[in-house]
Amino acid sequence: MQFRDLKKQYDMLKPDIDNAISNVIEKSEFIMGPAVKKLEDELALYAGTKHCISCGSGTDALILALLALGIKKGDAVFVPDFTFFASAGSVLRTGATPVLIDVDEETYNMDHQKLDAKIQEVIREGILQPRAVITVDLFGLPADYEKLMPVADKYSLKIIEDGAQAFGGRINDKRVCSFGDIGATSFFPAKPLGCFGDGGAVFTDNDRYAEGIRSYRIHGKGENKYDNIRSGFNSRLDTIQAAVLGVKLKAFREYELDAVNKTAKKYSNKLKDLVKVPYVPANYHSAWAQYTICFEDEKKRDNAMETLKRGGIPTMIYYRKPLHFQKALENTYSYNTKDCIKTEKLCQRVLSLPIHPYLSDEDIEKVTSVLIKSINNE
Numbered sequence: 554m555q556f557r558d559l560k561k562q563y564d565m566l567k568p569d570i571d572n573a574i575s576n577v578i579e580k581s582e583f584i585m586g587p588a589v590k591k592l593e594d595e596l597a598l599y600a601g602t603k604h605c606i607s608c609g610s611g612t613d614a615l616i617l618a619l620l621a622l623g624i625k626k627g628d629a630v631f632v633p634d635f636t637f638f639a640s641a642g643s644v645l646r647t648g649a650t651p652v653l654i655d656v657d658e659e660t661y662n663m664d665h666q667k668l669d670a671k672i673q674e675v676i677r678e679g680i681l682q683p684r685a686v687i688t689v690d691l692f693g694l695p696a697d698y699e700k701l702m703p704v705a706d707k708y709s710l711k712i713i714e715d716g717a718q719a720f721g722g723r724i725n726d727k728r729v730c731s732f733g734d735i736g737a738t739s740f741f742p743a744k745p746l747g748c749f750g751d752g753g754a755v756f757t758d759n760d761r762y763a764e765g766i767r768s769y770r771i772h773g774k775g776e777n778k779y780d781n782i783r784s785g786f787n788s789r790l791d792t793i794q795a796a797v798l799g800v801k802l803k804a805f806r807e808y809e810l811d812a813v814n815k816t817a818k819k820y821s822n823k824l825k826d827l828v829k830v831p832y833v834p835a836n837y838h839s840a841w842a843q844y845t846i847c848f849e850d851e852k853k854r855d856n857a858m859e860t861l862k863r864g865g866i867p868t869m870i871y872y873r874k875p876l877h878f879q880k881a882l883e884n885t886y887s888y889n890t891k892d893c894i895k896t897e898k899l900c901q902r903v904l905s906l907p908i909h910p911y912l913s914d915e916d917i918e919k920v921t922s923v924l925i926k927s928i929n930n931e
C-alpha cells in the first residue's frame with residue numbers, strides 16, 4: 554500500500570498524459586508554451602479569481618505574493634505555527650519576520666482570537682510593522698475566513714492564502730485560493746493536484762498585484778524580459794508540467810476530488826468512536842491532502858504508528874515539530890511558553906493515514922481494522 558499512490562494515478566491516465574507530454578516535445582515549446590496560458594485560464598475559472606499566474610513551486614508562489622504586496626524587512630507576517638516550513642520560510646526569504654500563531658484544536662487552522670491578541674502585542678512592542686496574514690488551509694480544509702478576515706481588516710492587514718494543501722477545497726461554493734487578497738498553491742506531486750515535478754500558482758482578483766507577480770516571476774520584467782524594472786527572479790511553470798496538469802485537472806474535477814471525500818467519509822465512519830477524526834465544519838469541503846487523526850497522547854500515537862507499520866501500512870506525522878521550535882526560525886521572534894500550546898500538543902498526537910483518489914475499499918478496510926485492533930489492545 555502507498556501513502557499516496559502516484560503510480561496508480563499515472564496508470565489510469567497514461568494515454569492522455571503521454572500524449573500531452575509528447576505534444577510539447579514535438580512542438581519544442583518548453584518555456585511558456587501554449588499549454589501554460591491554457592492551464593492558467595482553466596485554473597482561474599475553477600478557483601473563481603480574475604488572474605492565475607503559474608510559477609515554479611508553491612514556495613515561489615508565496616514569495617511572489619509577498620513581493621507583490623511589498624512585504625520587506627521590518628514587516629511582521631502572521632503565520633500559523635502548525636504547518637509546513639514553507640509557509641514561514643517564504644516570509645524569511647523576503648527579509649520580513651514570520652510571527653507564529655497557535656491553531657484551533659478542532660480544525661488545526663489558525664486561531665483568530667490568538668491572531669488578534671498577537672497583532673496587538675506586535676503593535677505594542679513597536680518594533681515590527683504588521684502587514685499581512687498567511688492563512689494556511691491545512692490538510693485540505695479551508696481556514697476559518699469568516700472569523701479571520703474581520704481580524705485582518707481591523708488592522709488593515711492583507712491576507713495571503715496558502716492553499717498548497719487544499720486546491721479544490723471550498724466553503725459553500727467559494728473555492729480555495731480565492732479567499733485572500735492573493736492565493737498560492739503548489740503542484741508538488743503529492744498535493745491534491747500535482748504535476749510531475751515542482752510547480753505552483755498564484756491567484757488574485759487585483760490587476761496591480763497580478764502585474765507585479767507576472768513581472769517578479771520573469772526577472773522583474775517591464776515591457777519585456779530584457780526591460781527589467783524590479784529585482785525579480787526566475788520562476789516559471791514548465792510547459793510539460795502545464796500539459797500534465799491539464800490532463801490531471803480534468804480527472805481531479807470529474808472524479809478524484811469526490812473519491813478522496815468518499816474515502817475520508819469511510820475512514821471517519823469506521824474510526825469516529827475510537828479516535829479523534831478530522832473535523833469538517835458545516836458547508837466546508839476539504840481537498841484531503843491528508844487524513845489526520847489525533848490520539849490522547851504521544852505514546853498511543855506512536856504505538857498505533859508502529860502497529861500500522863508492522864501491518865505494512867505507511868503513515869506519516871504531519872508535523873512532528875511546531876515551527877517555533879525550528880532552528881531556521883530561532884531568534885526571529887520571541888514567544889511566551891504558552892503561546893502555541895495547542896500546536897505543541899498536536900505535534901505529539903497526530904497521525905496521517907494513507908489517502909488518495911485510488912485507495913481501494915480493501916485498503917481502507919485493512920488500515921481501519923489494523924488500527925482498531927491496535928487501539929483495542931492498548
Ligand SMILES: *Cc1c(COP(=O)(O)O)cnc(C)c1O
Pocket residue numbers: 610611612613636637639640689715717718739740741751752753
Ligand atoms: C507543500 C507546501 C508548500 C510549498 O510548496 P512547494 O511546491 O513544495 O514549494 C507551502 N505551504 C504548504 C502548507 C505546503 O504544504
